[in-house]
Amino acid sequence: MADTAETIVRVEGLRKSFGDLEVLKDINFSVKRGEVVTIIGSSGSGKSTLLRCINLLEEPDAGHVWFEGKDLTDLSTNVDKLRQDIGMVFQSFNLFANKNVLDNCTLAPVTLKRMSKAEAEKVAMGHLESVGLADFAHADVRRLSGGQRQRVAIARALCMDPTVMLFDEPTSALDPEIVGEVLEVMRQLAQQGMTMVVVTHEMAFAREVSDRVVFMDKGVILEQGAPAQVFGHPKEARTREFLARYLND
Amino acid sequence: MTIVEAGQRTVSFFRRDHTYVFLGTSALAAVCYLLTRFVPTLSSFLGAGAPLIACQGLLGAWIAFSLVALVVKATHWRTYDDTFLKKPGAVRITRCLSYLAWLVCAVVIVDRVVLSVVDIAHYVAAADTRTNLFFPDVLYYAWKGRSMLLQGLGNTIIVAVVGTLVAFVLALLLVFLHLNPPSKRDNGFVRFWKKLGLGFYKVYTTVLRGTPMMVQGSIIYFGFYAFIQGITGLGVAEMNQVWSVFTAALVTIALNSTAYLAETLRASIEAIDPGQAEAARSLGMTNWQAMMKVVFPQGVRNAIPAIGNEVVINIKDSSVFTFIGFFELMYASRTVSGTYYATTEVYITTAVIYLVLTMVATAILNAIARRLDAPTSNGVPSSN
Ligand SMILES: Nc1ncnc2c1ncn2[C@@H]1O[C@H](COP(=O)(O)OP(=O)(O)OP(=O)(O)O)[C@@H](O)[C@H]1O
Ligand SMILES: [Mg+2]
Numbered sequence: 001m002a003d004t005a006e007t008i009v010r011v012e013g014l015r016k017s018f019g020d021l022e023v024l025k026d027i028n029f030s031v032k033r034g035e036v037v038t039i040i041g042s043s044g045s046g047k048s049t050l051l052r053c054i055n056l057l058e059e060p061d062a063g064h065v066w067f068e069g070k071d072l073t074d075l076s077t078n079v080d081k082l083r084q085d086i087g088m089v090f091q092s093f094n095l096f097a098n099k100n101v102l103d104n105c106t107l108a109p110v111t112l113k114r115m116s117k118a119e120a121e122k123v124a125m126g127h128l129e130s131v132g133l134a135d136f137a138h139a140d141v142r143r144l145s146g147g148q149r150q151r152v153a154i155a156r157a158l159c160m161d162p163t164v165m166l167f168d169e170p171t172s173a174l175d176p177e178i179v180g181e182v183l184e185v186m187r188q189l190a191q192q193g194m195t196m197v198v199v200t201h202e203m204a205f206a207r208e209v210s211d212r213v214v215f216m217d218k219g220v221i222l223e224q225g226a227p228a229q230v231f232g233h234p235k236e237a238r239t240r241e242f243l244a245r246y247l248n249d
Numbered sequence: 250m251t252i253v254e255a256g257q258r259t260v261s262f263f264r265r266d267h268t269y270v271f272l273g274t275s276a277l278a279a280v281c282y283l284l285t286r287f288v289p290t291l292s293s294f295l296g297a298g299a300p301l302i303a304c305q306g307l308l309g310a311w312i313a314f315s316l317v318a319l320v321v322k323a324t325h326w327r328t329y330d331d332t333f334l335k336k337p338g339a340v341r342i343t344r345c346l347s348y349l350a351w352l353v354c355a356v357v358i359v360d361r362v363v364l365s366v367v368d369i370a371h372y373v374a375a376a377d378t379r380t381n382l383f384f385p386d387v388l389y390y391a392w393k394g395r396s397m398l399l400q401g402l403g404n405t406i407i408v409a410v411v412g413t414l415v416a417f418v419l420a421l422l423l424v425f426l427h428l429n430p431p432s433k434r435d436n437g438f439v440r441f442w443k444k445l446g447l448g449f450y451k452v453y454t455t456v457l458r459g460t461p462m463m464v465q466g467s468i469i470y471f472g473f474y475a476f477i478q479g480i481t482g483l484g485v486a487e488m489n490q491v492w493s494v495f496t497a498a499l500v501t502i503a504l505n506s507t508a509y510l511a512e513t514l515r516a517s518i519e520a521i522d523p524g525q526a527e528a529a530r531s532l533g534m535t536n537w538q539a540m541m542k543v544v545f546p547q548g549v550r551n552a553i554p555a556i557g558n559e560v561v562i563n564i565k566d567s568s569v570f571t572f573i574g575f576f577e578l579m580y581a582s583r584t585v586s587g588t589y590y591a592t593t594e595v596y597i598t599t600a601v602i603y604l605v606l607t608m609v610a611t612a613i614l615n616a617i618a619r620r621l622d623a624p625t626s627n628g629v630p631s632s633n
Binding site for chain 1: 433434522524525527528529530531532533534535538542543546547550
């Protein structure tokens with residue numbers, strides 16, 4: 001799919017170092033509308049950093065990040081405004097601890113979209129419904145399980161009606177038996193045509209749901225392609241090595 | 250706690266077999282027995298006759314019985330539950346006897362402590378010379394100096410409470426300077442002001458926390474006095490209207506606490522998981538919005554106990570304003586002391602007033618903190 005679709009995110013010549021450690025070395029990468037891209041790779045290979053550079057939570061040292069044709073790395077760009085259209089879901093949920101489930105979802109729309117509280121709540125209830133948490137709208141987020149928290153985080157991001165959703169290991173902090181409920185929500189989202197970039201260690205999910213798999217190693221994209229190709233016939237020895245570890249599990 | 254719960258607790262208290270019943274009640278009975286040896290005062294109803302002897306007899310009997318029980322307990326440590334003392338009837342009787350012991354103790358305490366203090370207080374209030382007995386003299390000077398001490402107490406409370414409240418507002422403003430780090434995306438002008446603000450924050454908190462409040466008060470009082478007088482050329486009487494020691498004390502305590510509270514706020518804001526701010530940013534909120542809507546409310550809530558501590562600290566530390574001649578509780582005590590040529594007797598009263606004041610303040614602040622669902626503090630905080 002997506003060959004003719006427009007490019008939403010384009011990363012060009014991206015570099016990022018933390019002190020002496022060069023984490024991203026000249027990354028080139030793009031995502032088309034409706035595409036689901038998973039990023040895999042071993043720990044420390046720079047997956048999170050790449051994802052965080054896409055919405056500029058991490059400021060790149062060099063290179064460009066275009067989102068819908070606007071260069072985020074240009075110092076005159078209003079990054080805050082563009083981030084409204086780039087949803088992000090974190091490994092550690094990062095819910096607002098001083099707000100209940102519904103208020104977590106409505107804070108940004110009310111603050112940023114000049115929406116009335118009632119209107120924002122209506123939208124939020126719709127998204128909470130779709131992640132299966134409508135009954136928890138008025139619950140304290142500290143009372144929720146990890147899986148429920150992550151689904152709230154997804155609903156919260158969806159409330160801004162984003163063009164693309166970034167997921168940074170959304171299930172890594174969860175107990176194995178509740179990973180499924182979060183993956184199910186993400187699968188639904190993919191089916192509805194959401195553009196998604198997902199960093200994950202869930203190989204079955206990557207294989208089944210994504211349109212493209214990107215394998216990162218030591219700060220570079222070593223190979224990418226359709227899941228059948230990357231999982232079935234990896235070109236690089238490092239990829240084979242990495243996948244072997246997972247397939248043995 | 251509901252009334253039902255309280256009722257249930259009371260009932261279970263009376264039904265339970267209390268572990269330390271003998272040890273506790275016999276110790277109390279011994280203390281009360283000693284009290285009965287004191288000379289009775291005017292309104293004592295036990296006097297020195299038959300009622301007193303009856304009380305002493307009961308207390309003595311209970312102490313003797315307790316000793317027997319304790320010896321049995323000590324010798325039959327493992328098999329205590331099988332001794333005659335643990336027979337159901339015996340347990341019930343000893344419990345009733347222990348209530349009787351409590352009752353006698355209460356009577357003795359009312360007679361020899363409460364009524365004695367009342368009598369002494371009555372006496373010293375009417376007396377016009379000291380008694381040369383320590384405790385009555387403490388009451389004597391407290392009574393003599395009461396209007397000055399109350400005035401000093403009032404000033405202490407006003408300066409500590411108002412000063413801390415003003416400081417809290419200023420600290421909120423000050424800490425904003427620290428929350429807005431200059432970023433690459435700001436223009437040069439904004440970046441300059443942010444850096445200046447951050448520098449001001451650091452200098453302010455370092456200087457105000459690094460010098461004693463007594464010195465700060467002196468500089469503020471005398472410095473501004475000379476400054477205002479130099480500009481306006483006012484006389485002493487007018488100057489005391491414009492720049493009184495009260496104003497100087499209030500300004501000093503507010504500026505001093507601002508530094509401490511700002512640092513407290515900063516620490517509790519920095520303790521909030523940065524992931525929450527990141528999530529807010531990822532939704533498109535500006536740094537300022539993320540701070541104001543997410544991080545700041547949580548940080549301030551966590552700082553509430555520290556704000557309460559600051560009030561308590563200021564109640565105590567406002568005593569340094571004696572130095573610039575501000576009529577707070579310590580200055581009032583010194584005045585009373587100088588007027589009546591008495592020292593320890595007066596300062597004991599001063600200490601008791603401060604202690605009651607800080608304890609009441611702590612209790613009130615903890616109640617407020619609980620209301621706001623914030624963590625509560627315990628104990629009295631140390632000085633700045
Ligand atoms: N803020 C930071 N400061 C310093 N070093 C960092 C920072 N963030 C990441 N790093 C380092 O950069 C490297 C890449 O980190 P990154 O989080 O992008 O890896 P990752 O591929 O997401 O790994 P994981 O699977 O463990 O999440 C790691 O060595 C990490 O220690
Ligand atoms: Mg990571």
